[in-house]
Amino acid sequence: MDNDNTVKVGVSNKEGQLGFMFTRGGIREGSGRKSIGVTKKISLTLPEELWAEIEKHGTEHQQSRSEVIRNILDSYYSR
Structure with a gap:
């Protein structure tokens, strides 16, 4: 059984992005999320209570903080 866990870093076809490659395969265009x-990237200052509400909502709906904020903005601007 081949148990070689060597990791290599390769350059993708996209502008200067790095990708990790294992011993087989490689970076494939169109793969991934x-x-x-x-x-x-932004820095957002909110009161502790509001952050707590965002965290609570995320936990209840199995969403990340980013998803909660994205949905709030989307619903506001989609009216």
């Missing part, structure tokens, strides 16, 4: 939009 599909994009739902453009990612922009």
Whole structure:
């Protein structure tokens, strides 16, 4: 049984992105999680109580913090 767990770093065809490759296979275009939009990192300051509500909602609906905030923004702007 081949148990070689060597990991290599390879450059994807996308602009300067790195990918991890194991001993077999490699980086494949179109593989992985599909994009739902453009990612922009932001810093958001909210009162502790509001963060607690977001966390509670996420736990109850099995959503990440990002999903909860994205859904709030989407419902506001989709009116």
